[in-house]
Amino acid sequence: MNELAIYCFMALKKYMADQNNRLSGQAYDIAAPGFKYNMMDIQAALGLHQLPNLSQYIERRRELAGRYLTIMADWPELILPPIGADANGHAWHLFAPRLAPDAAGIGWDDFIIRMRDAHIGIGLHYPQCINFPITPDTQ
Amino acid sequence: MIKTTDLPHTESISDTIFSLPLYPDLTNDEQDYVIAAMGKILNHV
Numbered sequence: 546m547n548e549l550a551i552y553c554f555m556a557l558k559k560y561m562a563d564q565n566n567r568l569s570g571q572a573y574d575i576a577a578p579g580f581k582y583n584m585m586d587i588q589a590a591l592g593l594h595q596l597p598n599l600s601q602y603i604e605r606r607r608e609l610a611g612r613y614l615t616i617m618a619d620w621p622e623l624i625l626p627p628i629g630a631d632a633n634g635h636a637w638h639l640f641a642p643r644l645a646p647d648a649a650g651i652g653w654d655d656f657i658i659r660m661r662d663a664h665i666g667i668g669l670h671y672p673q674c675i676n677f678p679i680t681p682d683t684q
Numbered sequence: 685m686i687k688t689t690d691l692p693h694t695e696s697i698s699d700t701i702f703s704l705p706l707y708p709d710l711t712n713d714e715q716d717y718v719i720a721a722m723g724k725i726l727n728h729v
Contacts, residue, residue, distance in 0.1 A: 620726075657702060
């Protein structure tokens with residue numbers, strides 16, 4: 546394989562930061578620059594038929610984000626995501642609050658594990674890219 | 685060379701951020717379960 550083909554192949558694989566880490570199932574990591582040309586016809590066909598529903602998908606996401614923001618508005622344990630000036634234009638692709646370390650009394654790792662123990666999938670979006678192997682000479 | 689101390693805000697956010705379930709098929713009841721579980725874990729009163 547030439548270099549580009551190798552990078553394309555590598556980009557198809559998820560690189561786990563630490564296979565022994567309990568969090569590694571969701572680890573997000575990049576080991577090399579590459580391209581991810583793996584959209585298939587069947588995915589495109591499904592997407593075409595979902596497009597007409599896009600507005601209602603986004604509207605439902607806004608409802609759910611609004612519920613999170615309203616219900617947890619006064620929680621000192623969390624720093625909620627900012628809504629921004631254009632709240633009506635927000636697609637809420639992610640809802641990513643932050644733990645307020647002083648208020649929460651629990652570490653981030655323990656929090657993630659305990660949420661997963663409660664059968665709630667927590668996303669790790671996003672770790673700092675300077676710790677990825679792709680970033681040279683970090684320390 | 686990048687030192688981790690060069691990016692204190694990035695580090696701080698990366699160490700505390702997470703994303704909660706949010707997708708169109710999520711029901712209000714399921715979301716309430718997520719919030720209740722989180723409140724219990726964080727000792728929210």
